Amino acid sequence: MTEHILTVAGVAVDTRHWIGGERVASADTFTDVSPIDGSALGEIARGGPAEAAAAVAAAKAAFPGWAATPRAERARILHAVADGVEKRIEELAIVETTDNGALLRSHRRGVMPRVAHNFRFFADWLLTLDHDDFATRGHTNHVSWDPAGPSVLITPWNAPLMLATWKVAPALAAGNTVVLKPAEWSPLTASLLADIAAEAGLPAGVLNVVQGYGAEIGDALTSHPDVRRISFTGSVPTAQRIAASAAPRLTPLSLELGGKSPLLVFADADLDLAVDLAVEQYDNAGQVCLAATRLLVEESVAEEFTRRFVDKATRLRQGDPRDETTDIGPNIHPRQLEKIDGFVRRALAAGARAVIGGHPKDGQYYAPTLLTEVAQDSEIVQEEVFGPVLTLQTFATEDEAVALANDTRFGLAATLATGDRERAERVGAQLVAGTVWINCFFVRDLQAPFGGSRHSGVGREGGTWSFDFYCDLKNTVTAPKGFKDHG
Incomplete structure (x- = not known):
């Protein structure tokens, strides 16, 4: 067990995958290096097609139960995850700074509090998600958001945990199960998130975290027939490969890509x-x-x-x-x-x-x-x-x-x-x-649509736009007559 635990600035981090509520090792590993001084932090489990298949299978098995969980209970668990993040802000901050080199003061004061806010915001938004019924020639139209299924989320290294939870939180709130693949250059806080989510009571298989290289495990995830949504933040060339991989199954994509603003x-x-x-x-x-x-x-x-x-x-x-x-x-x-x-x-x-x-x-x-x-x-x-x-x-x-x-x-x-x-x-x-x-910069509200035009991306997320992506929208039309009175 201890061979799979890194101690990073005094914080214990498990280097194995998190699949189906359990830690899973791989035969191969890759070296995680700190950009601060080039020192090797340790060896991280390096997944491939087998780990991808296991993670998607776990997410598929957990999906019916999580999708059927009442909104209020899903929201309660997401708030518990936020509580867990807030209790560990200092640990998350120092681990992420060590892993990706961003400023510790920014992680402490802004980034990690925003991680908790991501969970709270989408938990609360879920409880208000609604569309007024409307009439068509006397018939009633009712719009609903149905959970889509297992979702693959592939996240970047420049703000690892914040950008991961920007995807994880709405996907879970929507009732989807998740396979998260963090960037191989900054994987550590995703592993800590798995621990926090488990401690908060998130059922096994609802959140899975797998590590490795895109060509080895990423392709296996994005081409898997049981995946119902793919969200990616990163480069245009990688997005093009993901889109090609998802195309045969018409898996819906959300892509937040580069900029030259x-x-x-x-x-x-x-x-x-x-x-x-x-x-x-x-x-x-x-x-x-x-x-x-x-x-x-x-x-x-x-x-x-x-x-x-x-x-x-x-x-x-x-x-x-x-x-x-x-x-x-x-x-x-x-x-x-x-x-x-x-x-x-x-x-x-x-x-x-x-x-x-x-x-x-x-x-x-x-x-x-x-x-x-x-x-x-x-x-x-x-x-x-x-x-x-x-x-x-x-x-x-x-x-x-x-x-x-x-x-x-x-x-x-x-x-x-x-x-x-x-x-x-x-x-x-x-x-x-x-x-x-x-006359300002980087003022972002989670209820606003976020995404890019042209080669900067496909789709928008934030507020209801996130639920539109992570759900299958349904319109139920009911006639005003034809029902038998059982009274």
């Missing part, structure tokens, strides 16, 4: 606010899908904006994410760091200028970077880097700003800084994005 700064904006918004894009070492990595600044204020940006950005502290004074931690993995540096080196070779940064630092840290003199059709402007790298371009007119903002294959988010309310409404309406922030 713009931040439009007009001359009438509060420049200090605009600079704050721009520097905020370095959050989580730039590993945020929503990040506005393309700064589009009106020509007349570009020089002053750049001066203020450089002054603020160069004062950011980069280092150990466990230090309360650190602003930017490491990037997740040597492969990711190499990818980031490759983008920057190719951009510099093509004529871009690094105003700040432009190079890796010691270990898995990349210097916050701002590139100017970049062409609109260049790789660095068009493709997602997923690191602390921003580009700056200028525009002369509002129409040009909108054209530049919309000129990528992505459409996840957009941010707009302006002092003119009419312009904000006018430009915001023209931006191709799932979310538009005006």
